[in-house]
Amino acid sequence: MTMAMSSALLTDHYELTMLEASLRSGAASRRAVFEVFARQLPGGRRYGVVAGIGRVLEALERFRFEDEDLAFLRDNQVVDEPTLDFLAGYRFSGHVYGYAEGECYFPGSPIMTVEGTFAEAVLLETVILSVLNHDCAIATAASRMIRAAGSRPIIEMGSRRTHEMSAVAAARAAYLAGFSATSNLMAGHVYGVPTTGTAAHAFTLLHDSEEQAFQAQINSLGAGTTLLVDTYDVAQAVRTAVELAGPNLGAVRLDSGDLAEVAHEVRKQLDALGAHKTRIIVTSDLDEYAIAALASAPVDVYGVGTSLVTGSGSPTAALVYKLVAREDADGVMRPVAKKSVGKPSRGGRKDAFRKLDATGTAVTELVTVSGDRPADARPLQVQLVKEGEVVGRERLEVARGRHRDALAELPATAHQLSRGYAAIPTVFD
Amino acid sequence: MTMAMSSALLTDHYELTMLEASLRSGAASRRAVFEVFARQLPGGRRYGVVAGIGRVLEALERFRFEDEDLAFLRDNQVVDEPTLDFLAGYRFSGHVYGYAEGECYFPGSPIMTVEGTFAEAVLLETVILSVLNHDCAIATAASRMIRAAGSRPIIEMGSRRTHEMSAVAAARAAYLAGFSATSNLMAGHVYGVPTTGTAAHAFTLLHDSEEQAFQAQINSLGAGTTLLVDTYDVAQAVRTAVELAGPNLGAVRLDSGDLAEVAHEVRKQLDALGAHKTRIIVTSDLDEYAIAALASAPVDVYGVGTSLVTGSGSPTAALVYKLVAREDADGVMRPVAKKSVGKPSRGGRKDAFRKLDATGTAVTELVTVSGDRPADARPLQVQLVKEGEVVGRERLEVARGRHRDALAELPATAHQLSRGYAAIPTVFD
Numbered sequence: 001m002t003m004a005m006s007s008a009l010l011t012d013h014y015e016l017t018m019l020e021a022s023l024r025s026g027a028a029s030r031r032a033v034f035e036v037f038a039r040q041l042p043g044g045r046r047y048g049v050v051a052g053i054g055r056v057l058e059a060l061e062r063f064r065f066e067d068e069d070l071a072f073l074r075d076n077q078v079v080d081e082p083t084l085d086f087l088a089g090y091r092f093s094g095h096v097y098g099y100a101e102g103e104c105y106f107p108g109s110p111i112m113t114v115e116g117t118f119a120e121a122v123l124l125e126t127v128i129l130s131v132l133n134h135d136c137a138i139a140t141a142a143s144r145m146i147r148a149a150g151s152r153p154i155i156e157m158g159s160r161r162t163h164e165m166s167a168v169a170a171a172r173a174a175y176l177a178g179f180s181a182t183s184n185l186m187a188g189h190v191y192g193v194p195t196t197g198t199a200a201h202a203f204t205l206l207h208d209s210e211e212q213a214f215q216a217q218i219n220s221l222g223a224g225t226t227l228l229v230d231t232y233d234v235a236q237a238v239r240t241a242v243e244l245a246g247p248n249l250g251a252v253r254l255d256s257g258d259l260a261e262v263a264h265e266v267r268k269q270l271d272a273l274g275a276h277k278t279r280i281i282v283t284s285d286l287d288e289y290a291i292a293a294l295a296s297a298p299v300d301v302y303g304v305g306t307s308l309v310t311g312s313g314s315p316t317a318a319l320v321y322k323l324v325a326r327e328d329a330d331g332v333m334r335p336v337a338k339k340s341v342g343k344p345s346r347g348g349r350k351d352a353f354r355k356l357d358a359t360g361t362a363v364t365e366l367v368t369v370s371g372d373r374p375a376d377a378r379p380l381q382v383q384l385v386k387e388g389e390v391v392g393r394e395r396l397e398v399a400r401g402r403h404r405d406a407l408a409e410l411p412a413t414a415h416q417l418s419r420g421y422a423a424i425p426t427v428f429d
Numbered sequence: 430m431t432m433a434m435s436s437a438l439l440t441d442h443y444e445l446t447m448l449e450a451s452l453r454s455g456a457a458s459r460r461a462v463f464e465v466f467a468r469q470l471p472g473g474r475r476y477g478v479v480a481g482i483g484r485v486l487e488a489l490e491r492f493r494f495e496d497e498d499l500a501f502l503r504d505n506q507v508v509d510e511p512t513l514d515f516l517a518g519y520r521f522s523g524h525v526y527g528y529a530e531g532e533c534y535f536p537g538s539p540i541m542t543v544e545g546t547f548a549e550a551v552l553l554e555t556v557i558l559s560v561l562n563h564d565c566a567i568a569t570a571a572s573r574m575i576r577a578a579g580s581r582p583i584i585e586m587g588s589r590r591t592h593e594m595s596a597v598a599a600a601r602a603a604y605l606a607g608f609s610a611t612s613n614l615m616a617g618h619v620y621g622v623p624t625t626g627t628a629a630h631a632f633t634l635l636h637d638s639e640e641q642a643f644q645a646q647i648n649s650l651g652a653g654t655t656l657l658v659d660t661y662d663v664a665q666a667v668r669t670a671v672e673l674a675g676p677n678l679g680a681v682r683l684d685s686g687d688l689a690e691v692a693h694e695v696r697k698q699l700d701a702l703g704a705h706k707t708r709i710i711v712t713s714d715l716d717e718y719a720i721a722a723l724a725s726a727p728v729d730v731y732g733v734g735t736s737l738v739t740g741s742g743s744p745t746a747a748l749v750y751k752l753v754a755r756e757d758a759d760g761v762m763r764p765v766a767k768k769s770v771g772k773p774s775r776g777g778r779k780d781a782f783r784k785l786d787a788t789g790t791a792v793t794e795l796v797t798v799s800g801d802r803p804a805d806a807r808p809l810q811v812q813l814v815k816e817g818e819v820v821g822r823e824r825l826e827v828a829r830g831r832h833r834d835a836l837a838e839l840p841a842t843a844h845q846l847s848r849g850y851a852a853i854p855t856v857f858d
Binding site for chain 2: 005007009010011012013014015016017018020021022024025027030032034059068069072073076078080118122125126127129130131133134157159160161162163164165166167168169183184185186188189195196197198199200201202203204205206207208212215216217219220221230231232233255256257306309310311315316318321322323326328329336337338339340342
């Protein structure tokens with residue numbers, strides 16, 4: 001099983017050379033605070049969706065340097081023997097705080113805060129960012145699609161268009177953001193995401209006629225199944241489908257052509273054949289814009305593949321993991337920040353709150369370094385890891401519900417599909 | 430270890446429902462030929478790079494339904510008991526042919542051909558496409574960057590911007606395409622890709638001064654290391670770096686600002702300080718266009734992250750897996766193809782050849798269904814799996830060499846970075 005492997009080598013080489021150099025200089029044991037945040041929302045998005053928190057916690061629990069990992073590091077002279085000794089005994093013993101999964105975020109939101117010694121916290125950078133950059137990108141795209149689809153369900157079916165393990169995480173992120181189901185069986189097995197699917201064109205082509213293929217599918221999956229009707233001629237296929245399955249045919253799927261136009265024709269034909277309850281599922285390179293454009297078409301379910309798993313133009317969330325405070329030579333915690341051109345960072349350990357107006361609509365993302373808790377704002381960070389122990393585990397359904405709530409709280413401008421500014425401003429205090 | 434897990438559930442639900450329905454209709458045992466090809470090259474690319482063949486072969490060997498997988502399928506009523514029995518005994522026993530890893534491909538090139546019964550071949554669709562769509566997209570982007578960089582090496586450092594396992598595959602694909610090294614330790618461990626890295630801004634910020642940080646790094650990694658000089662003030666940092674490391678300082682890294690301008694200033698400063706051999710490494714959101722734009726700047730090494738792991742605007746290769754021939758009721762193999770609007774497929778099992786002119790330059794991708802072998806053309810498909818046994822395994826270095834050769838064979842137009850048509854036409858015969 002995937003989940004059992006060590007995650008320790010899913011790490012950039014330089015994390016280990018920094019560890020070695022800091023062990024030698026003595027700075028390795030300084031207390032340190034790292035923060036994960038986005039400098040901007042990619043693609044002119046109005047909000048981001050926090051996803052992958054549960055996967056970060058899994059990766060953190062599996063972050064152990066096994067003998068095999070250590071042998072690789074030794075054989076390739078990545079680090080010296082004292083560093084290998086440190087790694088052999090490595091267990092993260094610090095704290096992690098973060099936005100609960102499903103929350104929305106904005107530029108500068110401290111999505112995750114890792115506190116520990118420099119040595120133990122720096123090692124986690126790569127795997128934390130890999131998980132969050134992927135999952136947040138997918139969930140953010142998925143959330144826009146859900147909004148565009150209104151009350152119509154969306155099925156995730158993009159596994160084949162992305163790395164085989166990204167596919168599993170993408171199905172999880174899409175479900176978190178409101179998708180109804182996935183085609184990916186591993187996501188069903190590992191994360192309990194509902195799975196679904198019926199047949200591809202290959203199934204129709206396999207048989208000597210479309211009629212034989214449809215009959216075979218109905219015999220196996222029942223009249224409530226979804227028949228794919230665009231292998232040859234759509235009108236003929238719909239006629240055959242209803243003849244064989246009767247008016248209780250579950251659905252027909254359209255995967256090519258001008259989907260709006262074809263959906264109108266097929267709806268008319270289904271109704272004329274008495275199949276009023278037969279649903280129409282459309283697939284074929286849909287994204288949030290195509291979904292929105294089909295709002296007035298008689299479509300019942302959307303299937304989304306490529307654009308979901310590739311973040312619909314923004315395949316990574318551009319999150320960074322930055323040292324914001326560390327102990328100095330006198331044992332005092334000091335805020336730190338680099339001054340590199342065009343890459344703003346703010347020093348100091350931050351906390352975050354969402355300010356709402358009297359109607360419960362979000363108005364400001366308040367990011368503070370004071371440690372004070374404003375009275376009239378919702379705190380956003382929760383503790384995820386306490387002294388190395390995961391305390392923030394939760395069921396995916398909980399995060400899914402949280403996202404629904406977080407989305408309902410945003411102002412209407414958050415749901416514009418056009419490129420623009422974040423839906424609410426981030427105020428640093 | 431990653432490589433040990435079963436890959437069987439990295440599969441779309443509908444592959445299994447098609448299996449069930451075809452087992453019931455009797456069509457499951459029909460001999461079938463599936464082909465992997467691209468209808469077009471995404472992003473107006475001039476050529477594609479075949480990558481992931483080795484990973485497909487690994488996934489195929491691990492494609493076994495374990496008890497745990499079967500229990501999931503049973504508990505969730507994905508398929509019936511006869512189908513579960515079939516899956517429990519599933520071993521692919523057919524043949525796989527394909528383009529050797531590192532070859533270039535064009536629209537319609539039959540990159541992979543899977544022959545077996547429908548039942549055994551249809552199950553492999555999702556995992557084969559996941560691997561190839563990801564790895565080909567990354568390698569294709571990487572190959573363009575390599576060309577843009579000329580003789581200067583490129584280091585892959587994008588792990589943090591993509592799913593943690595995609596990162597490993599991306600490092601592999603980048604190396605295949607000509608990158609020199611990766612930051613990803615797992616890619617070093619699993620695939621033998623050289624790994625490299627020194628320090629991030631956090632290392633400088635950890636110490637009480639930049640000088641202390643540089644000294645700590647030099648103490649640990651030697652004067653030949655790469656010092657990151659843009660945490661505070663670049664000119665001051667370069668001065669400090671050479672003071673501490675001496676003129677044999679290995680390299681300085683620039684990660685912000687106008688890289689061309691800063692590189693010129695830093696080169697001048699390094700030369701004035703006598704550090705003529707100290708190299709300049711630039712990083713910071715580079716892609717093939719930025720690399721090309723830096724051709725005249727005094728840059729020695731490029732580091733590429735985000736744009737590599739996201740396929741530089743084309744994160745998936747858009748490859749499809751289509752049934753092109755299958756046995757009919759009389760046991761005769763018949764070509765098949767769907768007629769869906771705007772999604773051309775050509776029936777029949779294909780073979781492929783690259784025709785070269787007298788100078789050895791590629792002129793045509795010849796795709797035939799005749800079974801004839803043209804005299805004056807290089808055959809492109811090799812056998813990868815024979816009666817279920819992998820016969821096409823090879824070292825990554827071999828594929829890397831093959832890509833260098835395949836690239837050298839393409840006409841000059843292949844190397845234009847602008848969007849356009851494929852470098853050579855695909856002729857179907």
